[in-house]
Amino acid sequence: xxxxxxxxxxxxxxxxxxxxxxxxxxxxxxxxxxxxxxxxxxxxxxxxxxxxxxxxxxxxxxxxxxxxxxxxxxxxxxxxxxxxxxxxxxxxxxxxxxxxxxxxxxxxxxxxxxxxxxxxxxxxxxxxxxxxxxxxxxxxxxxxxxxxxxxxxxxxxxxxxxxxxxxxxxxxxxxxxxxxxxxxxxxxxxxxxxxxxxxxxxxxxxxxxxxxxxxxxxxxxxxxxxxxxxxxxxxxxxxxxxxxxxxxxxxxxxxxxxxxxxxxxxxxxxxxxxxxxxxxxxxxxxxxxxxxxxxxxxxxxxxxxxxxxxxxxxxxxxxxxxxxxxxxxxxxxxxxxxxxxxxxxxxxxxxxxxxxxxxxxxxxxxxxxxxxxxxxxxxxxxxxxxxxxxxxxxxxxxxxxxxxxxxxxxxxxxxxxxxxxxxxxxxxxxxxxxxxxxxxxxxxxxxxxxxxxxxxxxxxxxxxxxxxxxxxxxxxxxxxxxxxxxxxxxxxxxxxxxxxxxxxxxxxxxxxxxxxxxxxxxxxxxxxxxxxxxxxxxxxxxxxxxxxxxxxxxxxxxxxxxxxxxxxxxxxxxxxxxxxxxxxxxxxxxxxxxxxxxxxxxx
Amino acid sequence: xxxxxxxxxxxxxxxxxxxxxxxxxxxxxxxxxxxxxxxxxxxxxxxxxxxxxxxxxxxxxxxxxxxxxxxxxxxxxxxxxxxxxxxxxxxxxxxxxxxxxxxxxxxxxxxxxxxxxxxxxxxxxxxxxxxxxxxxxxxxxxxxxxxxxxxxxxxxxxxxxxxxxxxxxxxxxxxxxxxxxxxxxxxxxxxxxxxxxxxxxxxxxxxxxxxxxxxxxxxxxxxxxxxxxxxxxxxxxxxxxxxxxxxxxxxxxxxxxxx
Numbered sequence: 072x073x074x075x076x077x078x079x080x081x082x083x084x085x086x087x088x089x090x091x092x093x094x095x096x097x098x099x100x101x102x103x104x105x106x107x108x109x110x111x112x113x114x115x116x117x118x119x120x121x122x123x124x125x126x127x128x129x130x131x132x133x134x135x136x137x138x139x140x141x142x143x144x145x146x147x148x149x150x151x152x153x154x155x156x157x158x159x160x161x162x163x164x165x166x167x168x169x170x171x172x173x174x175x176x177x178x179x180x181x182x183x184x185x186x187x188x189x190x191x192x193x194x195x196x197x198x199x200x201x202x203x204x205x206x207x208x209x210x211x212x213x214x215x216x217x218x219x220x221x222x223x224x225x226x227x228x229x230x231x232x233x234x235x236x237x238x239x240x241x242x243x244x245x246x247x248x249x250x251x252x253x254x255x256x257x258x259x260x261x262x263x264x265x266x267x268x269x270x271x272x273x274x275x276x277x278x279x280x281x282x283x284x285x286x287x288x289x290x291x292x293x294x295x296x297x298x299x300x301x302x303x304x305x306x307x308x309x310x311x312x313x314x315x316x317x318x319x320x321x322x323x324x325x326x327x328x329x330x331x332x333x334x335x336x337x338x339x340x341x342x343x344x345x346x347x348x349x350x351x352x353x354x355x356x357x358x359x360x361x362x363x364x365x366x367x368x369x370x371x372x373x374x375x376x377x378x379x380x381x382x383x384x385x386x387x388x389x390x391x392x393x394x395x396x397x398x399x400x401x402x403x404x405x406x407x408x409x410x411x412x413x414x415x416x417x418x419x420x421x422x423x424x425x426x427x428x429x430x431x432x433x434x435x436x437x438x439x440x441x442x443x444x445x446x447x448x449x450x451x452x453x454x455x456x457x458x459x460x461x462x463x464x465x466x467x468x469x470x471x472x473x474x475x476x477x478x479x480x481x482x483x484x485x486x487x488x489x490x491x492x493x494x495x496x497x498x499x500x501x502x503x504x505x506x507x508x509x510x511x512x513x514x515x516x517x518x519x520x521x522x523x524x525x526x527x528x529x530x531x532x533x534x535x536x537x538x539x540x541x542x543x544x545x546x547x548x549x550x551x552x553x554x555x556x557x558x559x560x561x562x563x564x565x566x567x568x569x570x571x572x573x574x575x576x577x578x579x580x581x582x583x584x585x586x587x588x589x590x591x592x593x594x595x596x597x598x599x600x601x602x603x604x605x606x607x608x609x610x611x612x613x614x615x616x617x618x619x620x621x622x623x624x625x626x627x628x629x630x631x632x633x634x635x636x637x638x639x640x641x642x643x644x645x646x647x648x649x650x651x652x653x654x655x656x657x658x659x660x661x662x663x664x665x666x667x668x669x670x671x672x673x674x
Numbered sequence: 675x676x677x678x679x680x681x682x683x684x685x686x687x688x689x690x691x692x693x694x695x696x697x698x699x700x701x702x703x704x705x706x707x708x709x710x711x712x713x714x715x716x717x718x719x720x721x722x723x724x725x726x727x728x729x730x731x732x733x734x735x736x737x738x739x740x741x742x743x744x745x746x747x748x749x750x751x752x753x754x755x756x757x758x759x760x761x762x763x764x765x766x767x768x769x770x771x772x773x774x775x776x777x778x779x780x781x782x783x784x785x786x787x788x789x790x791x792x793x794x795x796x797x798x799x800x801x802x803x804x805x806x807x808x809x810x811x812x813x814x815x816x817x818x819x820x821x822x823x824x825x826x827x828x829x830x831x832x833x834x835x836x837x838x839x840x841x842x843x844x845x846x847x848x849x850x851x852x853x854x855x856x857x858x859x860x861x862x863x864x865x866x867x868x869x870x871x872x873x874x875x876x877x878x879x880x881x882x883x884x885x886x887x888x889x890x891x892x893x894x895x896x897x898x899x900x901x902x903x904x905x906x907x908x909x910x911x912x913x914x915x916x917x918x919x920x921x922x923x924x925x926x927x928x929x930x931x932x933x
Contacts, residue, residue, distance in 0.1 A: 111722070111724055111730075111732065112722070112732065112780065112784075113784060114823055115724050115725075115730045115731070115732050115823075116724075117724070117725070119724075119725060119729050119730045119822070120725050120727065120729055120730070170803065170804055173804070173805065174795055174798075174803075175793065176793035176795070176855075176858065176860075176861075178807075178812050178815055178816055178819060178858070178859075179812075180809065180812070181807055181808065181809040181812055184806065185805075185806030185807050185808055186804070186806065203816065203819075204816070206729070206820065208729075209729060209819075209820075209822065210819060213819065217787075217792065217793070217851075218792070218793070220784075220787065220788050221788070221792045228781075228784075251773060251777075280723075280724040280725050280726065280730070281723065281724065282724060313701070314700055314701020314702070315699065315700075315701055316699075316701050316702045316703060316706045317701065317703075317726075317727075320726065320727045321727070425820075426728075426729065429728065430727060430728065433728070433746050433748075434701075434703070434727075434746070434748070435701070541713070541717060542717070543712065543713035543717060544713070547713070585717060585718070586717060586718060587717070587718030588718075590720075590773075590774050591720035591773060591774040591775070591777050592717075592718045592720065593712060593717070593718065593719065593720060593721070594712075594717025594718045595718070597717075
């Protein structure tokens with residue numbers, strides 16, 4: 072084995088967003104040595120972008136709320152493909168995780184009697200999201216960061232992992248490089264937690280940052296782990312659509328939670344015209360009732376703008392396609408109309424949605440307290456990820472754990488807004504604890520020097536190639552192709568084409584070259600990220616091709632209906648013996664009788 | 675808007691400005707221009723960015739000499755201030771060690787933060803282990819907690835930028851952090867002595883440069899630093915207060931005006 076800077080930790084956490092930080096803190100609390108690797112600077116991870124809030128059945132605003140109702144809402148939102156054990160643990164443990172965050176310094180907005188305030192969100196029966204204006208993610212990551220830096224965790228900032236190292240079946244380390252100097256780093260670890268977030272950079276219109284290249288998904292796949300539900304990619308209904316450079320930047324669902332309404336170019340609140348059957352009972356049919364709900368009337372039903380994200384996104388797409396869109400290809404989201412009901416609406420909007428006010432003022436010259444926003448769907452979140460065991464978050468590879476967006480299970484076919492931040496805390500904590508336990512029960516493994524040298528050689532290939540293709544262009548072509556063919560509405564022929572295109576793009580990526588030296592060279596980094604992007608793109612395209620129905624976030628033009636038979640399966644993707652990609656059906660986890668009762672009671 | 679010329683800093687401290695041109699269309703921000711240049715003609719141009727929405731604070735740089743977040747600075751505003759025929763200049767923040775191109779070594783901020791005593795809450799108010807807080811008390815601190823750690827305030831602080839007192843002074847960002855802890859409704863820790871000694875709050879002579887550049891519009895000097903200075907004065911430089919504390923405290927103050 073060549074000479075590499077080597078670090079040794081009991082537990083290595085890859086990714087330092089909410090899930091990674093929470094996992095690292097928990098593992099450190101269990102008394103093992105912890106390394107935390109992040110691609111960016113600490114505290115910059117994608118969690119900062121989370122706006123609306125953190126779902127937990129605290130019942131501070133509506134005492135009728137409970138873990139059972141949160142559980143039932145999550146299952147219904149996920150179209151019952153969820154790992155019900157994870158949905159149960161999540162609903163039960165989220166409140167304690169919120170309080171724990173408060174005990175570490177987080178400052179949530181308050182109720183009149185001084186408790187944590189909760190707001191309405193799509194698919195949640197009661198006001199459930201603990202929040203701080205519209206910057207809840209920042210509050211969460213900063214709290215975890217500021218608590219975490221005092222727990223003896225070794226943080227490796229601006230470091231990218233490109234390979235997991237195994238001994239037999241088990242994961243025993245990771246190989247990567249530091250971005251700053253381009254030096255290789257070898258990490259020995261008894262257990263590894265993946266907390267790398269999502270895959271949004273595979274698409275052109277996305278709310279996700281450059282980091283979201285599906286690293287954890289790809290690392291796990293190549294290490295032989297099962298991935299699951301990868302056909303379910305959430306397109307958030309409201310991203311900015313204009314100006315073009317900001318297309319995709321998120322507009323929080325909190326706007327609708329605070330009373331924002333969606334309108335088409337004819338001025339119609341089009342969401343009233345298409346309410347799915349399973350939500351008819353809980354959705355208002357007049358604007359008047361919807362407004363009463365926003366104002367906290369417990370007898371009123373939710374406005375249809377607060378239906379689940381998959382549905383709202385499809386309705387927006389329909390309006391645009393049928394010629395009722397806004398000038399720049401979106402629809403209108405209007406919060407300024409609440410002036411009709413509120414004397415001090417302008418101040419109220421600025422207080423409740425400060426970042427949105429700021430973002431539109433600065434980037435689009437739009438004053439959201441006076442005029443509507445133009446919005447349209449944007450790639451936001453992947454429900455699919457590493458298939459894990461619900462209690463421990465261990466993948467099918469011993470020693471390899473996953474939490475947060477890069478793990479699958481909790482959200483099924485569609486995630487409810489607000490369930491992501493609570494997911495990070497609940498399962499970050501569980502993954503950290505389980506990884507620490509695994510590390511204590513298992514000795515250090517042995518690294519295979521050949522595997523390390525091979526990883527190093529592969530990583531340097533783009534630097535050694537002269538006159539190869541520009542990696543940025545390959546990335547752009549991939550994003551365009553995925554947007555067009557594996558986007559919000561799919562069909563057989565295009566998905567087939569997508570799989571073929573990915574193979575061609577892979578061939579181009581194999582010849583990509585990066586010039587310049589190894590120090591902080593984004594061209595080189597982009598060339599290396601392509602492997603992950605292409606891997607996750609292919610996995611998603613193949614899973615989408617396989618699922619011949621429309622359910623949750625997966626919509627097939629050629630199979631527009633939900634099919635009961637398909638409701639019995641999750642799709643699992645893994646690497647076959649000869650390196651081929653295998654897609655297979657796996658039965659959905661059966662609902663325990665007591666949980667079945669909870670679901671029935673809340674239908 | 676057409677093709678626009680840029681001068682972008684390349685290399686480390688011994689580097690130089692290099693010229694680039696790229697097509698600027700309606701609505702673009704400076705970061706878009708940098709990304710286009712990166713994709714078209716300088717694949718290895720180093721710059722940090724993440725969210726592209728003013729929330730992560732990664733892409734701070736000096737555009738035409740003004741410290742700004744590149745993702746929130748629109749090109750039409752920049753062009754309006756650029757003299758006709760001149761190039762738009764982009765250089766890294768100057769108060770930190772240059773690493774490469776637009777990337778600087780900000781690790782000092784992370785190290786300095788660790789030296790500030792962490793959050794220490796009072797005992798829970800309710801039997802279930804939770805607290806009660808009034809929104810007005812929370813509002814005051816939430817202003818500070820909006821900070822996205824872009825370090826633009828550190829970059830313009832003359833104590834750091836010109837006098838290089840990084841060893842003696844924590845700078846406006848970390849004073850805002852300390853203020854958020856000190857004014858946190860639940861916090862019971864006392865950081866005033868540290869602020870005076872280890873954190874060097876006395877170096878700040880309230881020129882308010884930090885407040886001017888804050889992309890989150892935090893009133894850094896007036897709302898964070900001055901109240902902290904007042905706490906330090908109350909504890910360490912008010913003879914009556916010190917005497918009173920000396921008589922009433924079970925532990926005699928180890929330093930302060932009365933010894």
